[in-house]
Amino acid sequence: MTPILAESAAPRSRTRRQSFLGQIVAMPAGAIFLVFASLQIVCIVGALLYPDEFRYLSPQNLTILMKAIPVLGCLALGAGVLMIAGEFDLSIGSVYTFTAILMASLVEAGLSAFIAAPLGILAGLMIGMLNGQITLRFGLPSFIVTLGGLLFWRGAVLLYNGAVQVRFDPEPAFSSLFAGSLFGINAAFIWIILFVVGFHFLLHRHRFGNHVFATGGNRAAAEAIGINTGRVKLVAFAIAGGMAAMAGILATARVGSVQPGQGAGLELQAIAACVIGGLSLRGGRGSIIGIFLGVLLIHTITDVLLLLRAPGFYLDMFIATLIVLAAIFNHLIERRGLA
Amino acid sequence: MSRANLLELHNISKSFGALTALRNLSFHVEEGEVVGLLGDNGAGKSTTVNLISGIHKPTSGHLSVDGRKTTFTCRSDSAEAGIETIYQHTALVDSLSITRNIFMGRELTDRFGFLRQREMREIAMEVLQNAVHISGIDSPDTLVGNLSGGQKQAVAIARAVYFKKRVLLLDEPTSALSVRETEALLNQVLKLKGENVSSVLVTHNLYHAYQVCDRFVIMSHGTKVFDVQKADTTISQLTEYVVLT
Ligand SMILES: Nc1ncnc2c1ncn2[C@@H]1O[C@H](COP(=O)(O)OP(=O)(O)OP(=O)(O)O)[C@@H](O)[C@H]1O
Ligand SMILES: [Mg+2]
Numbered sequence: 001m002t003p004i005l006a007e008s009a010a011p012r013s014r015t016r017r018q019s020f021l022g023q024i025v026a027m028p029a030g031a032i033f034l035v036f037a038s039l040q041i042v043c044i045v046g047a048l049l050y051p052d053e054f055r056y057l058s059p060q061n062l063t064i065l066m067k068a069i070p071v072l073g074c075l076a077l078g079a080g081v082l083m084i085a086g087e088f089d090l091s092i093g094s095v096y097t098f099t100a101i102l103m104a105s106l107v108e109a110g111l112s113a114f115i116a117a118p119l120g121i122l123a124g125l126m127i128g129m130l131n132g133q134i135t136l137r138f139g140l141p142s143f144i145v146t147l148g149g150l151l152f153w154r155g156a157v158l159l160y161n162g163a164v165q166v167r168f169d170p171e172p173a174f175s176s177l178f179a180g181s182l183f184g185i186n187a188a189f190i191w192i193i194l195f196v197v198g199f200h201f202l203l204h205r206h207r208f209g210n211h212v213f214a215t216g217g218n219r220a221a222a223e224a225i226g227i228n229t230g231r232v233k234l235v236a237f238a239i240a241g242g243m244a245a246m247a248g249i250l251a252t253a254r255v256g257s258v259q260p261g262q263g264a265g266l267e268l269q270a271i272a273a274c275v276i277g278g279l280s281l282r283g284g285r286g287s288i289i290g291i292f293l294g295v296l297l298i299h300t301i302t303d304v305l306l307l308l309r310a311p312g313f314y315l316d317m318f319i320a321t322l323i324v325l326a327a328i329f330n331h332l333i334e335r336r337g338l339a
Numbered sequence: 340m341s342r343a344n345l346l347e348l349h350n351i352s353k354s355f356g357a358l359t360a361l362r363n364l365s366f367h368v369e370e371g372e373v374v375g376l377l378g379d380n381g382a383g384k385s386t387t388v389n390l391i392s393g394i395h396k397p398t399s400g401h402l403s404v405d406g407r408k409t410t411f412t413c414r415s416d417s418a419e420a421g422i423e424t425i426y427q428h429t430a431l432v433d434s435l436s437i438t439r440n441i442f443m444g445r446e447l448t449d450r451f452g453f454l455r456q457r458e459m460r461e462i463a464m465e466v467l468q469n470a471v472h473i474s475g476i477d478s479p480d481t482l483v484g485n486l487s488g489g490q491k492q493a494v495a496i497a498r499a500v501y502f503k504k505r506v507l508l509l510d511e512p513t514s515a516l517s518v519r520e521t522e523a524l525l526n527q528v529l530k531l532k533g534e535n536v537s538s539v540l541v542t543h544n545l546y547h548a549y550q551v552c553d554r555f556v557i558m559s560h561g562t563k564v565f566d567v568q569k570a571d572t573t574i575s576q577l578t579e580y581v582v583l584t
Contacts, residue, residue, distance in 0.1 A: 206453050
C-alpha cells in the first residue's frame with residue numbers, strides 16, 4: 001500500500017497543499033509509521049473480536065514480542081547508523097555470535113559477567129574498526145570487506161569454540177539487569193528503548209549525527225566543507241560492531257547459552273529492517289525511529305504469522321515483499337527529493 | 340618581499356597522475372582586493388581554488404598567508420586561515436535541510452555537542468534573506484535536494500558569505516543565477532571589499548569580472564599568462580588573452 005500513498009502525495013506537495021495523510025507520509029518515517037499503525041489496529045481489533053483464536057493481546061504473546069525485539073533492534077540500530085554514513089556491515093551476525101561466545105566462555109572460565117560483557121563490547125567495537133580501516137585504507141566497497149568479515153568471524157567461532165553450545169551462568173545481578181523485568185516490562189525491552197532514544201539524540205540532535213548524514217549524503221561536499229569523513233565512517237563502523245556485541249549480550253542473558261550458529265542471517269534481517277524503515281541504500285537518508293519501526297514491523301508480522309500457525313516460508317515471503325515495496329517507495333521519495 | 344601579502348602562491352605545480360593541471364603558478368592576493376581569475380575551460384582555475392581551500396595539496400611549490408609559508412592539509416586548515424570557498428560544484432548535501440547545510444561541519448552546539456537548532460535556524464533565515472536575495476525559498480527547513488540549481492548556488496553563497504573572514508573564493512558562482520541574483524552577488528563582493536575582505540572571482544563572464552575586480556590573473560594550461568591591474572587594461576584586451584593564449 002505504500003507506493004500508492006507516494007503517488008497520491010507527490011503532485012499535492014508541489015502545490016504545497018498536502019492532505020493530513022500526505023503530510024504524515026512526507027515526514028521522515030511517516031509512511032512506515034502509517035503501515036505499522038494500520039497493522040496494529042487490525043491486529044488489536046482482530047484480537048478483541050476473536051480473543052481465543054488470535055491471542056495477539058495475551059500477556060504471553062506480548063512478553064514474547066518484547067523479548068524478541070531488542071536483539072534485532074540493537075543490530076539494526078548499529079547497521080542503520082553505518083548505512084546512513086554510506087557503508088554496509090554484513091559481518092554483524094557473525095560478530096554477534098563471536099562476541100557472545102567470547103563473553104560466555106570468559107564467564108565460564110570464572111570471570112565476572114560485569115567484566116566479560118564490556119570485553120565483548122570492546123571486541124565488537126574493535127572488529128567494527130578493523131572493518132572500517134580495511135574499507136577506508138584500501139578504498140574498497142564495505143560490502144565486500146564485511147562479506148569477508150561474515151565468513152571470517154563465523155569460522156573464528158568454530159576455531160575458538162568448536163560447534164558446541166556454551167552455557168552462560170552470570171551472577172544474578174547481571175541476569176536481572178539484562179533479562180529481568182521492571183514494572184512488568186522486560187529489561188531487554190527497556191534497554192532497546194534507551195538505545196533508541198539515545199541514538200535518536202545522537203543522530204538527529206548531535207553534531208556527530210549531522211556529520212553522519214553529510215558523509216553519507218555527499219562525501220565530497222562533506223569533505224570540502226571540512227568534515228573528516230573517514231573518521232565519521234570509522235566511528236560508524238565501530239558503532240555497528242559494538243551494537244552487534246550488545247545484541248549478543250541481550251540474547252545470551254535471555255537464553256542462558258550461546259549456539260555457534262545463532263547469528264546466521266541476522267545481518268540481512270537488520271538491513272531489511274533499515275530498508276523497511278526508510279533508509280536509503282546509498283546513504284544519507286533515514287531516521288532512528290524508522291529503523292525501530294522497521295524492527296517492530298518485522299517482529300509483528302513474524303508474530304502474527306506464528307499466531308495464525310502459518311508455515312515458516314510465508315514469513316520469508318512476507319518480509320521479502322515488504323523489503324521490495326519499501327525499497328520502491330524509498331526510491332520514489334528520493335527521486336522526488338532530487339527533482 | 341617588502342610587504343606581506345594576505346595570500347601568495349609560490350611556483351605551485353599540481354599533477355594528477357600523468358596530467359599536469361598546474362605548472363609553476365604564482366600570484367598573490369592583497370588585503371581587500373578583488374582578483375579575477377580568468378581562463379579557458381581546463382586552464383586550472385578550479386584546481387587552484389581547491390588547492391587554496393586545502394582540498395588538493397600542491398605537488399611542488401607552496402602557499403603563504405601573511406608572508407608565512409603555510410601548508411593546508413585539509414579544508415579545516417584553510418578555514419582557520421580565514422579562507423571561505425564557494426565551489427564550482429556546489430558542495431551541498433541534498434538530503435539535508437538548508438539550515439543543516441549552512442552549518443555543516445560548523446554546527447552551533449552546546450558543550451556536549453548537541454545542536455542549538457533554534458539558533459541555527461534563525462541565523463539561516465536571516466542569512467538567506469540578507470546575503471543574497473533568494474527567490475522562492477520560504478523555509479530554511481526545506482531539503483536542499485528540492486531546490487533549483489540557482490537556489491542551491493544561492494545557499495552555497497549564503498553559507499560562504501556568513502562564514503567569510505578574510506578571503507572569499509568564488510568558483511563560477513553566477514553560472515546558475517538569474518540576472519538579479521547575479522547583481523546582488525557582485526554587490527555583495529564589493530560590500531565585502533569595503534569590509535576589507537578579499538575575493539578571488541573565477542568566471543567566464545568578463546563583464547562581471549570587469550565590474551568588480553581590481554586586478555586580473557589570466558591562466559592558460561595551468562600557468563599564469565597575464566597579471567594586470569584593471570586601470571591598465573580593457574575588456575577587449577582581457578578577451579584577447581583568454582581566447583588566444
Ligand atoms: N581530481 C582531478 N583528477 C584528475 N584530473 C583533474 C582533477 N581535477 C582537475 N583535473 C584536470 O585538471 C585540469 C584543470 O581542471 P580545472 O577544473 O582546474 O579547470 P578549470 O579552469 O576550472 O575549467 P572550467 O572553466 O571548465 O571549470 C583539467 O584538465 C582537468 O581534467
Ligand atoms: Mg572550474
